[in-house]
Amino acid sequence: MTAEDDVDRLMRESKGLPHGPARIALVEEAVRLADSRNDLPQAFECRLELVSAASSGGQPDVQLVAFSWCLSQFDRDNTLFGGRETEVDLLWKYKWVAGALPSFHQISRGQIEETLDDLRRRYRADGSTMHAVHDEEQSTAISLGDKPAAETAHGKLLAAKRDSFSNCAACVQDRLVSYHRFFDRHPEAIAAAEPILSGRLKCSTVPHRTYPKLMNSLFRLDRLPEAMHYHRIGYPLVSSNPGHTAFVDDHIRFLALTDNHARALRLSQQHLRVALGYASLNTRYAFLREVRLLFHFLKRTDTKTVDLPLPDDHPLATPSDRVGVAEFYNWLDADTYRIGALYDARNGNSTFRQSLTDDVSAATVMKPYPFRRVPENRAT
Numbered sequence: 001m002t003a004e005d006d007v008d009r010l011m012r013e014s015k016g017l018p019h020g021p022a023r024i025a026l027v028e029e030a031v032r033l034a035d036s037r038n039d040l041p042q043a044f045e046c047r048l049e050l051v052s053a054a055s056s057g058g059q060p061d062v063q064l065v066a067f068s069w070c071l072s073q074f075d076r077d078n079t080l081f082g083g084r085e086t087e088v089d090l091l092w093k094y095k096w097v098a099g100a101l102p103s104f105h106q107i108s109r110g111q112i113e114e115t116l117d118d119l120r121r122r123y124r125a126d127g128s129t130m131h132a133v134h135d136e137e138q139s140t141a142i143s144l145g146d147k148p149a150a151e152t153a154h155g156k157l158l159a160a161k162r163d164s165f166s167n168c169a170a171c172v173q174d175r176l177v178s179y180h181r182f183f184d185r186h187p188e189a190i191a192a193a194e195p196i197l198s199g200r201l202k203c204s205t206v207p208h209r210t211y212p213k214l215m216n217s218l219f220r221l222d223r224l225p226e227a228m229h230y231h232r233i234g235y236p237l238v239s240s241n242p243g244h245t246a247f248v249d250d251h252i253r254f255l256a257l258t259d260n261h262a263r264a265l266r267l268s269q270q271h272l273r274v275a276l277g278y279a280s281l282n283t284r285y286a287f288l289r290e291v292r293l294l295f296h297f298l299k300r301t302d303t304k305t306v307d308l309p310l311p312d313d314h315p316l317a318t319p320s321d322r323v324g325v326a327e328f329y330n331w332l333d334a335d336t337y338r339i340g341a342l343y344d345a346r347n348g349n350s351t352f353r354q355s356l357t358d359d360v361s362a363a364t365v366m367k368p369y370p371f372r373r374v375p376e377n378r379a380t
Helices: 003-015 021-036 040-056 060-076 084-103 109-125 131-143 147-159 169-182 186-197 210-220 224-238 242-257 261-276 281-298 325-347 351-362
Strands: 305-307 322-324
Touching: 003 021, 003 040, 021 040, 021 060, 040 060, 040 084, 060 084, 084 109, 084 131, 084 281, 109 131, 131 147, 131 169, 147 169, 169 186, 169 210, 186 210, 210 224, 210 242, 224 242, 242 261, 242 281, 261 281, 281 325, 281 351, 305 325, 322 325, 325 351
Parallel strands: none
Antiparallel strands: 305 322
């Protein structure tokens, strides 16, 4: 069997795997083999697939490197890589890459804006209505904690017509839910979610990432039966795909605030190792922030230690996996403030640290609602 056959075999096998580390590893091996053969078109094709696999599999760092290589190669000589069809594919995936940049504190606001400028330039040159670009501008502004920029981008998004580069209707609607939640407009967030909750709009990631956003808004409006309903049906959708693990944090928060601490702890135990290994400290922060809220509650109880499997190199790791509640809370507090300071410095505001301060206030408004209680109705 030739190296070319091996590359084709690896690519075929990868498509039969669920999104996650195993699928990404197969495509990475295909890239390595294509590179060893100095087969530029095949290496390009494999890397484009790696961009997709890494995006869906929760490894944005791998996605960014692979895409940057593809874009530079295509700009150098696009005739080698499929022409117009490939150009459209690159423009589509460029949205993913631009959206992933705020996750890395090492990437400055200037670099993020330069990337968005390049995205705008390429989309305009292609004749786009810019609907997809404004959608990404809105999402990026939210990630940066920039409310004026989010409002500006939202206005442009509403004014632009959809085109072939627009995200699917379900994704655009889900981002509208995020937009309203960003401004603490919870009734509006719930109303925006209605086409998703009714099943009229859905895709491979929606309603998976909509349900956890909605739980917080429903909690804030004292609609606990509905919020619990979306936890029940929503958590199984995100529990096993590493690309969706970032949506687990809102489930932990909701359980902590409704006095379902045992279940919240089980979810923390199940996903903590993965969260601690995130290449993006932003995603790690989001998860640890909600575990911090849980442990804020636990340290006020008689619980002194809990089972918590930690990586061997963690400062609180023990052979028995028993961890002190107060000690782990103190570590969570220090680590989230450390990470938050990095992003606030990059973003030029105090959004991350303010969120941690707000969580202390949130801990005073716990609303008990048992997980095993049968929900009375659902949001519509």
